[in-house]
Amino acid sequence: MKPLGDRKQHYWLVKQMAKATGADVVGAHASGRLAQSDWANLVQTCRECDWSEGCQRWLHTNPKASDAPASCPNCDRFAALQAV
Incomplete structure (x- = not known):
């Protein structure tokens, strides 16, 4: 099993990919459409x-x-998250 990447680096990659694709992960999280565990899974998967x-x-x-x-x-x- 390969070592996991740096948490901070991948957090920012997720945010940048979301911004580039128009997926509002911050808004979805704030409105309750994206649970904390789902947000964490995005970063973990990354x-x-x-x-x-x-x-x-x-x-x-x-x-863009x-x-x-x-x-x-x-x-x-x-x-x-784009479709929401």
Whole structure:
């Protein structure tokens, strides 16, 4: 099993990916549509991902995108938060 990535780094990657894709994770959490455990799972899933370097490059070149890349393990979650 590979070591998990840094919590702070992946917290910010989740926030950046959410912003880039228009998924309002902060608003969804504040309104109760995204539970604290779901928010933590987004970050934990990101920490487990092997694609974090690719993610950073993708975020740099795609600051506004309609969807997260398929290689993102949270892409379906971001898409669901876009629809809300």
